[in-house]
Amino acid sequence: MKSLLKDKIKLYNLGFKEPxxxxxGYDYSVDNPTVLRNDTLIVSDNNSYIIYSPFTNMxxxxxxxxxxxxxxxxxxxxxxxxxxxxxxxxxxxxxxxFTSLTLLLTRKCNLRCxxxxxSPSVDGPSMPCDLAIDALNWFVQQNQRPKVxxxxxxxxxxxxxxxxxxxxxxxxxxxxxxxPVHYLIVTNGTAKRSFLDWMMNxxxxxxxxxxxxxxxxxxxxPFADGSPSSQVVENNIRYLVAKNYPVGVRLTYSSKDDIxxxxxxxxxxxxxxxxxxxxxxxxxYYKKVKFGNGSKYKVFSPxxxxxxxxxxxxxxxxxxxxxxxxxGHIMHFNKGIGYFCGxxxxxxxxxxxxGLLTGCLEVVDSKDKEIKxxxxxxxxxxxxxxxxxxxxxxxxxxxxxxxxxxxxNCFARYVCAGGCxxxxxxxxxxxxxxxxxxxxxxxxxxxxxxKKIAVMSxx
Amino acid sequence: xxxxxxxxxxxxxxxxxxGIVATGxxxxxxxxxxxxxxxxxxxxxxQDCSCPSDE
Numbered sequence: 001m002k003s004l005l006k007d008k009i010k011l012y013n014l015g016f017k018e019p020x021x022x023x024x025g026y027d028y029s030v031d032n033p034t035v036l037r038n039d040t041l042i043v044s045d046n047n048s049y050i051i052y053s054p055f056t057n058m059x060x061x062x063x064x065x066x067x068x069x070x071x072x073x074x075x076x077x078x079x080x081x082x083x084x085x086x087x088x089x090x091x092x093x094x095x096x097x098f099t100s101l102t103l104l105l106t107r108k109c110n111l112r113c114x115x116x117x118x119s120p121s122v123d124g125p126s127m128p129c130d131l132a133i134d135a136l137n138w139f140v141q142q143n144q145r146p147k148v149x150x151x152x153x154x155x156x157x158x159x160x161x162x163x164x165x166x167x168x169x170x171x172x173x174x175x176x177x178x179x180p181v182h183y184l185i186v187t188n189g190t191a192k193r194s195f196l197d198w199m200m201n202x203x204x205x206x207x208x209x210x211x212x213x214x215x216x217x218x219x220x221x222p223f224a225d226g227s228p229s230s231q232v233v234e235n236n237i238r239y240l241v242a243k244n245y246p247v248g249v250r251l252t253y254s255s256k257d258d259i260x261x262x263x264x265x266x267x268x269x270x271x272x273x274x275x276x277x278x279x280x281x282x283x284x285y286y287k288k289v290k291f292g293n294g295s296k297y298k299v300f301s302p303x304x305x306x307x308x309x310x311x312x313x314x315x316x317x318x319x320x321x322x323x324x325x326x327x328g329h330i331m332h333f334n335k336g337i338g339y340f341c342g343x344x345x346x347x348x349x350x351x352x353x354x355g356l357l358t359g360c361l362e363v364v365d366s367k368d369k370e371i372k373x374x375x376x377x378x379x380x381x382x383x384x385x386x387x388x389x390x391x392x393x394x395x396x397x398x399x400x401x402x403x404x405x406x407x408x409n410c411f412a413r414y415v416c417a418g419g420c421x422x423x424x425x426x427x428x429x430x431x432x433x434x435x436x437x438x439x440x441x442x443x444x445x446x447x448x449x450x451k452k453i454a455v456m457s458x459x
Numbered sequence: 460x461x462x463x464x465x466x467x468x469x470x471x472x473x474x475x476x477x478g479i480v481a482t483g484x485x486x487x488x489x490x491x492x493x494x495x496x497x498x499x500x501x502x503x504x505x506q507d508c509s510c511p512s513d514e
Contacts, residue, residue, distance in 0.1 A: 052469060059469035075462045273478060319476035326478035333472055334479050449472060456470040 034447045036411035039336075040081045042066065043450045050454045051081055054334045061459045089338040089414050091400040095393050098349035100342065101139040101148070103132055104155035104364050105164055106353055111157065111188050111229060113209075113221045114299060115252060117283045117362045120156035122224050127161070127353040132168050134384045135351045140175055148176060151184040155353060155364030159191035162198075169202055186250065188221065189233035196236060200245050207275070208237055209250045212262035220252065220299065234269060241270035248273040248326075255302035259310045260317055267321035275326040276314060278302050280437060282426050304440040311445070329416040329442045333449070336414035338400050340435075344421040345400075346376065346393040349386075355379035357386060359396055360422045370425055399432060406434045416442045 033044030042065065043050040051066065052059045058080055066073040076082060107124030109116075140148060150172060152158040152165055159165070165185075172181050185199065189208040199206060211220045214230035223229050240247045249271050251262065255278075266274055279301040302310065311327065318325045328340075339345035344359045352358050352365045357377030363370045376396065377388040399421055401413035406429075418424070419435025419442075427436050473479055 057469045057471070058466050060464050060466045062464060072462055075464060079464060079466050275478075315476045323476065324473065324478035325476055331478055333477070449475070449477070452475055453469050453472060456474060457467050459465070459467050 034411045034443075034450075036413070037068075038082045039085045040076075040083070041411060041446070041450055043447045043454075045451055045454065050450055050459070051076060052450050052453065053081055053083070055086055055336060056080060056083065057334070059454060059457050059459055061454065085414065086336060089336040089401070091338055091402060092345065092347075092397045095346060095390065095397070097142040097144055098139060098347065099143070099145050099149075100151065100348045101135060102151040102153050102343070102348055102350040102361065103127065103135060103158075103168065104153055104350065104352050104358075104361070105132070105158045105161045106156035107365060108160055109157040109188070110160065110190060110224055111221050112224050112226070113188075115220065115279050115281070115283050117280075118155050118364050119283060120154075124156055125353055126156075127164065127351070129164060129167055130381065131351070131353075131355055131379055132164055133171055134379065134381070135349070135386070136168055136171055137175065137384065138386050139349050140172075140179075143179075146179060148172065148179050148181040149184065150181065151186075153186050153350075153361055157188050157190070158185055159187050159195055162191070162195045166198070188229070189236050190223075190229060191236065193236070193239060196239060200240070200243065205248075206240065206245075207248045207250050208233060209252070210234075210237070211252055212257065213265040216257050216262065220254075237269055237271065246273075247271065248275060250275045250277070252277055252279050253302065253307075253310070254279045254299045255306045255310065256299055259314050263314055263317040263321070263323070263325075267317075267323060271323065273324050273326065274314075274318065275328075276311070277328060278307050278437065280423055280426075282423075301437065304444060307441050308444050308448075311441075312448070329419060329438050330445060330449070333415055333446075337417045338402065338414065340399075340417040340419055341421060344374070344396055346396040351379070355381070357388065359392070362422050370422060373425060373431055374422070395431075404432055404434070406432075406439075410443065412442045412446045415446055 035042040039055045040051060040053045043052065049062050049065055050059065051062060060076075060079070062072060062076070064072065066076055073082070104127070106126035107118070107120045108122060108126060109120035109124070110122065136150070150168065169183060182205065183202055184205040186207045186209060189210055209221070210233050211217050214228065217230040217233065218228035221229055237247055237249070249266060251274055253259065253262070253276050263274065279299065281297065281301050314325050339347070341360075342348035343350045343361055346359065350358050350361060354365050355378060356366055356371070356375050358364070358371070359374040359376045360370070363374040365371070375389070376392045377386050380387055399418065401407050401417040404418045407413045407418045416435075416438065419438045421431055423435045423437065424433040425431055429436055471479065
């Protein structure tokens with residue numbers, strides 16, 4: 001705890017904010033019928049209790065709460081419940097280098113999405129080739145994993161720098177040795193067919209950012225000149241689907257819109273995997289972080305109850321279409337996570353176009369107002385290497401589910417691990433605070449999910 | 460006192476159409492071993508550990 005206090009003092013000096021005091025150290029299990037004991041959830045349900053371990057996939061139902069030290073608890077222990085949590089969710093106590101590389105290639109974009117956190121422009125700056133290659137070489141040199149993972153991501157639209165992507169891939173193939181290289185990209189889906197073909201040939205994992213049928217996509221994600229983007233993106237998705245290439249979509253959802261219509265649209269064009277996240281009111285259109293209809297914005301972010309109802313509805317529709325719906329806060333439900341984000345835990349090497357290492361995909365360059373908090377290193381071009389701020393890495397490693405003051409007693413802590421750090425910061429919760437827009441959703445969703453699993457498991 | 464309980468294998472949330480990365484389409488090891496790299500848990504990034512090169 002002394003170490004955490006020391007880090008917090010450093011954080012204050014960096015402008016970090018204290019998380020909300022009212023939840024500080026609060027024991028959620030006192031007034032909440034759901035409890036996490038070691039690896040096992042205890043969920044109150046119809047005068048009985050569901051005992052379920054998401055990690056071992058075992059489930060049972062008992063008539064009374066298994067208090068500590070009772071025979072019932074002992075029996076459950078002997079049947080395999082209440083085991084230790086997996087090592088994979090434990091806190092990183094040392095740093096052994098970055099495990100993946102993400103390049104934020106450019107600040108230019110051909111779309112003008114209303115909620116974009118990065119607010120790029122048509123003629124924004126891009127990463128110099130020297131920086132991209134230095135980042136790749138340096139990353140591969142320090143990588144201790146059997147695989148090399150390279151992601152091309154936002155700050156702008158990465159496919160506008162296709163020449164740079166091709167140079168990075170060519171260099172990666174040169175230096176990979178015996179290590180397989182995986183390429184991933186998140187794109188707005190407007191790239192030319194020839195580049196889609198090239199990415200398919202190099203087995204890129206491709207995620208298209210698209211929000212739904214034309215009226216929603218064109219409202220939320222128009223081209224920079226205001227013209228509609230839907231047809232272009234849809235045609236590209238259909239092109240890949242027709243080739244049986246695995247395509248996922250990233251859907252930013254506003255409760256203004258009909259979730260049933262959206263899911264059906266994706267089902268009809270052949271999408272099998274949808275990643276749904278609620279709109280977060282930050283960026284060019286949103287001057288103030290405020291949720292729900294009361295925010296006065298025409299396109300607004302959902303509040304907890306609304307999001308919960310719509311997400312459950314979306315699951316039902318997806319099931320009908322044979323689709324899977326992913327969400328950042330619950331996609332690790334059966335494995336558990338101690339850290340919400342690879343970038344904000346010092347595992348991912350995320351390089352901005354202007355040569356910084358950032359601990360957040362949304363903090364995209366030196367001009368971002370949160371860069372002081374998230375910057376974890378610099379490019380040293382004269383030496384073709386990167387200088388990593390180990391003090392900052394040490395701080396990031398403390399944003400762990402077992403440490404965060406607002407999370408450490410929560411039953412859902414290994415489901416969402418506190419959520420997104422930058423969203424906590426932007427909503428004035430501080431770096432060690434929770435992602436408030438999601439916290440209540442996750443805490444409401446988990447018991448419902450366990451009850452659904454119990455019904456399906458016939459217990 | 461004898462307490463008997465029947466323990467079952469729980470169905471996967473995927474049977475409810477909920478996408479779970481740990482059992483998702485990427486059969487790799489480090490892809491699912493942590494949140495580094497693929498950043499599947501970052502709600503802003505949209506990655507989902509789909510790795511065609513693993514297939």
